[in-house]
Amino acid sequence: MASHESGNGDDRRPLRVGISGLGTVGAALIRILTEDGEAIARKLGRRVVVTAVSARSRSRDRGVDISGFTWFDDPVALAKSEDIDLYVELIGGEDGPALASVTAALERGTSVVTANKALLARHGTALAGLAEKCHVQLGFEAAVAGGIPVIKTLREGLGSAAITRVYGIMNGTCNYILTRMGNEGIGFEECLRDAQDLGYAESDPTFDIEGFDTAHKLAILASLCFETEIAADQVMVEGISRITQADIKVAADLGYKIKLLGMARKVEDGIEQRVHPTLVRKSSAIAGVDGVLNAVALETNHVQELLLAGPGAGGEATAASVLSDILDFARGGHVPPLGVPVAELDPCQRAPMRIHEGGYYIRLNAKDVPGALAAIATRMGEGNISLESVIQRPDLRASEPGVPEENSRTVVLITHETLESAVRDALERIARDGFIVGQPQLIRIEEF
Amino acid sequence: MASHESGNGDDRRPLRVGISGLGTVGAALIRILTEDGEAIARKLGRRVVVTAVSARSRSRDRGVDISGFTWFDDPVALAKSEDIDLYVELIGGEDGPALASVTAALERGTSVVTANKALLARHGTALAGLAEKCHVQLGFEAAVAGGIPVIKTLREGLGSAAITRVYGIMNGTCNYILTRMGNEGIGFEECLRDAQDLGYAESDPTFDIEGFDTAHKLAILASLCFETEIAADQVMVEGISRITQADIKVAADLGYKIKLLGMARKVEDGIEQRVHPTLVRKSSAIAGVDGVLNAVALETNHVQELLLAGPGAGGEATAASVLSDILDFARGGHVPPLGVPVAELDPCQRAPMRIHEGGYYIRLNAKDVPGALAAIATRMGEGNISLESVIQRPDLRASEPGVPEENSRTVVLITHETLESAVRDALERIARDGFIVGQPQLIRIEEF
Structure with a gap:
């Protein structure tokens, strides 16, 4: 049941935010909320303040002062706290404290904002259902394509337009590697090492370069596009580790670039979700999205194609998306987490x-x-x-x-x-x- | 004062929409609301129905059946009707019946959705103030860049990110002409005639090709970007009618394309707003936006650059944006029309x-x-x-x-x-x- 009462109490008193996970994104969020506090209050008519935090280490230097916030060793205890109006989960991981704390917050009746794509990809349908049952909000703009407002666009920006296909570049690590291989003629291994040195790739890069990260994001998008349950285990996934200079070079000679794309579309016998290296024409818009940039293209029956391109990662860009969810909550908008109520979602029938x-x-x-x-x-x-x-x-x-x-x-x-x-x-x-x-x-x- | 009560009454009963102006967009909106009625009801938990219409001719064939709607000869009477929950203005023009009917609706306490950029460019600040005073909504997603959800992105999608510069291709007629001049080596006049034959340009194309249409859209965007009053009369405007094949050819040889851009940025002594033909590098993302497509790029302090590209006009795409405003209203969200309350807007100080x-x-x-x-x-x-x-x-x-x-x-x-x-x-x-x-x-x- 949709209610037009906002779930956040008196709308003049400051909105109290609790944050679990103080990595790059968490620290950037605290900094932005401090620096832009006046501007936010002017926009909203009320203040947004961090009141409590939880992380693995209390003493680590993050470049922001957390001494004024209530400290919680246990994110679940923070999530259950009566002294927060909104719980922001930035811990990461599909289970463990992320899942436990988000579940605890929703069950207590506290709305949640998360940037955790693995959590959403695995438990998104159940968590959206729980949020609806408890009449609270679940925001996850930052979980897909970092700073690009693609979740909002899918949930609210397209009217009733039916999406026929979604595709995009959703992993900055892979796009950086493929871009450098194309521009400089150097091999996959060397590009990967540079990406690791620059902090664009993890020391174990498997999750990114084998396409699993893209698959998680694609599964979330596909659910919003096609009104189906999230089904990350049904995504066909191939990574970029077998792409050679020969491939890049021949593709270029023929007028193509190689991009790691996530693509989903509705076909007759179900939903096709796939992640794999793809030859795209150099003249296409998606081919122009280079380096660590991300892009998502939405093909609909009413507006043909819409392309959203921007930063896919980075503390500031991701924190800006987390904040846009926080502000939406503060304004009291009511949109089901997955665009339509979970009860209206179809199961995701995999197309072979x-x-x-x-x-x-x-x-x-x-x-x-x-x-x-x-x-x-x-x-x-x-x-x-x-x-x-x-x-x-x-x-x-x-x-x-x-x-x-x-x-x-x-x-x-x-x-x-x-x-x-x-x-x-x-x-x-x-x-x-x-x-x-x-x-x-x-x-x-x-x-x- | 922001209120979290939705202004649209009982949220289970159908939302009754009155539409003035039944051109391409109005007819497309009626068709979409009919065809997608079930999908919309599933998303919202309530139906959206057209109950009343007004247009110049009652009998003209528009491809949609309007016999079931209450007919009004006078759009102002429709706007004041007690039998609608939302007034959609698709008449066009900066004054006359568009202004009169929108004002009448807002004053009566009826929220308004409009696609009328000229109206907004001229009276937007006053109308936004009136909407706030009367505690109703004023949506105008369709007024800028047709099917691209740039207004929503600016109002809600960027957290507290401060825009440093906005620029874009916002007129499909000009972009079509310049694209054809570039691709086919033909002159301005011939391209313009073709655009007129294809319905991309009016019989009097001055408003488009001399840049005034882009200036209107830019002024609206600049207000949302920089939290200033809308000041369309402060836009420096140059059109494309003096661009010759020699210009296109030399630019191409030097690695550039010529695009008609609208650009606004905040500089030390005010807001610079300008519309003029611009040489952009072929390798830039904006250069890849060809034909009748539009694109808007937002440069912010938090997410660097965000590019939104898609259809800038066309009945279906524009109607989809009108509908996204209608659905936002039906959900009961509350965002000031210009992003921040009108009282918080600065005057637009023109930078020379x-x-x-x-x-x-x-x-x-x-x-x-x-x-x-x-x-x-x-x-x-x-x-x-x-x-x-x-x-x-x-x-x-x-x-x-x-x-x-x-x-x-x-x-x-x-x-x-x-x-x-x-x-x-x-x-x-x-x-x-x-x-x-x-x-x-x-x-x-x-x-x-």
């Missing part, structure tokens, strides 16, 4: 990936023997796969570990639109023929 | 344009006599204007009416960053020297 239609980039290491190319081409023809380009050049070496370069040559095939299952079948036959070494590289092409 | 700093593109018709180029270069040097490029090529003809081609040659100068006043002074001296014919073309360069 093998029926995806589109063009494909295929890089093979063909054995340097007579008839190899002919055999490959024959198999593609048998699969009714029509080829747009075939490229075999001496300067294209696979540079993949384990490939005996002297006995193979790199062949790149670009197909016209075809079924993924047909491509996979043809590649299996080609492998059985014995004319190729190593794993073929298969990258999907998308036309935007 | 002559102090603008940046690079300049200057195209001159130099007389074909010895010493002309030397004299021009000398005058630029005397003005301490440093030149990045000087281009004089036989294939560059000014193609401006009235210029005797056989006696002049086109010279293009690209300056480094300099003061506009210095450039204008130098050009005056050059004109007095008598070495040029016709008016120099001066286009500002912006680096994004």
Whole structure:
């Protein structure tokens, strides 16, 4: 039941915020709330003040003074405190104290703002349902594409427009690596090391570079786009660690860039959610989103395409999104966390990936023997796969570990639109023929 | 005084909408409200129904059935009707029935949604103040950049981030013309005729091509960005009708596109608002926004730059934005129309344009006599204007009416960053020297 009573009590008294997790985002949030306190009060007609905090270490220097706030060792105790009007969860992690404290806050009747995409991806539907049951708000603008207000746009900005497809660049680490590989001709490993040195990538980068972070964000967006339950385990995920300079270079010669995209769309038999490296035309808007920037494109029936681009991470940008949720709560707006009431969500029916239609980039290491190319081409023809380009050049070496370069040559095939299952079948036959070494590289092409 | 009571009565009963003006947008809105009625009810928990309409002609075929709605000959009477909960003004025009009916609705205590940028540009501050005084809402998402939710983003999506600069492509007609001139090498007049044939431009295109439409939208954005009163009469405006193929071609050769931009920023001595053709680097995101698309970029202290791109016009896209305002009202959110209460707005102090700093593109018709180029270069040097490029090529003809081609040659100068006043002074001296014919073309360069 929607109520037009705001859940935050007297709207003149300061709004008391409790924050768990004082990393980069938490510290930036405290700084912004202090520095912009007057401006916020002018906008809202009331003040927003941090009253309590919790973190792993009380003494760590974060560049902000937390001595004036009530300290809690236990985030759950903070979440249950009667002295806060709003609980901000910036701990991270899909379970543990993040889940426990958010649940405790909602059950107590305290609204929650979180930047935790892993938590949302795993428990988002249940938490949204709990928030509705307890008549409180659950904001998570900062969980997807950091500083870009894409959640608000999906929940409130599009009228009744039905989303037909959502896609985007949602991981700054991957986009930084691919951008540098493209601009400077250097390899994946070197770019990754630089990203780690610059703080753009974790010391264990698996979560980012293998696409799981993008998958979490995509699953949240797909729920808002298609009015389905969040289903992160149904996202087909491929990362960027197998992308080589040869791929980047051939793609560039053909007028493409390689981007790690998350894409979801509603098809006849369900929701297709996928994350993988993608060839996009250089002239497309999404191809222009470089470096650590993020972008989300929404295709709707009423407004065609809307593209939102901006910073996807960073303490200040993420804190600004957390704050926009805080201000929305302070104003007393009422939107269900997932756009429609949880009871109205459909289950997320997974559409099988093998029926995806589109063009494909295929890089093979063909054995340097007579008839190899002919055999490959024959198999593609048998699969009714029509080829747009075939490229075999001496300067294209696979540079993949384990490939005996002297006995193979790199062949790149670009197909016209075809079924993924047909491509996979043809590649299996080609492998059985014995004319190729190593794993073929298969990258999907998308036309935007 | 902000109130958390929604102004729309019982929140279960259908929301009754009255619409004045049944052109493309009005007809699209009626169609969407009919077709998406169920989806809207599921989102909101209540229905949104059109109950009354007003337009110039009752009988005109609009592709939608209006026989079930109460008809009003007079939009003011509709606006004052007790049988509507929300008044939607789609009449257009800065005064007349649009102003009269919006004022009547607000005074009666009925919230208003409008797509009328001219009305807002001229009377926006007063109308926002009236809405606040009468404790009702005034929504105008559709008034700027059609289907792009930039008003919502500015009012609600950025936390407390302070905007440092806003710029964008806000007129699809101009962007269509400039895009075609660039892609196809055809002249301004021919592109304009095609735009008129396609319905992208009015039969009298002055308002669009001379930049006034962009100026209206910019003035509205600037108010929301800088918390100042709307001051459309303080926008410096130049249109695109003097842009020639020579300009487009030289710009392209130098790595630039020409776009009609609206730009506003806060500088030391006030707010600078300007609309003019601008050279932007081809590699910039804004340069990639082609055809009838619009885009708005927001530079803030917290999230660096945010770019929103999408359809700027069209019945469906604009109606979708009108509808998002309607749904916001139905949900009972409370945000002051201009982001902060009108009482908190500063007057808009105009920053003089002559102090603008940046690079300049200057195209001159130099007389074909010895010493002309030397004299021009000398005058630029005397003005301490440093030149990045000087281009004089036989294939560059000014193609401006009235210029005797056989006696002049086109010279293009690209300056480094300099003061506009210095450039204008130098050009005056050059004109007095008598070495040029016709008016120099001066286009500002912006680096994004």
